[in-house]
Amino acid sequence: NAGVTQTPKFQVLKTGQSMTLQCAQDMNHNSMYWYRQDPGMGLRLIYYSASEGTTDKGEVPNGYNVSRLNKREFSLRLESAAPSQTSVYFCASSEGGQANTIYFGEGSWLTVV
């Protein structure tokens, strides 16, 4: 039982490049999330998916797209990376809505140069 698994763990991109962060959970959770964490900014929600087939914008969605491929997988895509997107990205899941306990992946460290 791996919980929430996200890849890659580390990535360096050049400005303008695109990439996709992959996330999968094996807890049969309905809801999945992508957060970014910057120093002094806490955890900010980028996008979330309350259930398979639905996605919604969070607090900071600009520059990102998501896909809820199936119940297990929720990917985050940067179409044209910018230095402002340098951050640590966390995928997470919960059984139901966000009032439930959230389980986080180990994080993906992304640097855009």
Add this chain to the structure above:
Amino acid sequence: GQQVMQIPQYQHVQEGEDFTTYCNSSTTLSNIQWYKQRPGGHPVFLIQLVKSGEVKKQKRLTFQFGEAKKNSSLHITATQTTDVGTYFCAGPQYGSRLTFGEGTQLTVNP
């Protein structure tokens, strides 16, 4: 912007001293959750409080939920180096969306 405020942002203590972090919401919360993130790690759930005035303890950690369900606190008695990390509170806002506080980063000097 953030509607869940957490103070202080940083706290440095000597090992053995107590530590408290406070969380305040602009709206009434149905519940409050606390998470801990070790340096270089990911946030890990600690506890959830649901009832007005609720107090829960986990060994040296004491969690409180305010009577009005708009504030909460985490108190650590006699800190140890293993307590180092950032402590986040989180509460459901904007319907049911969970909003995290900015966290309190705790360092413990041995």
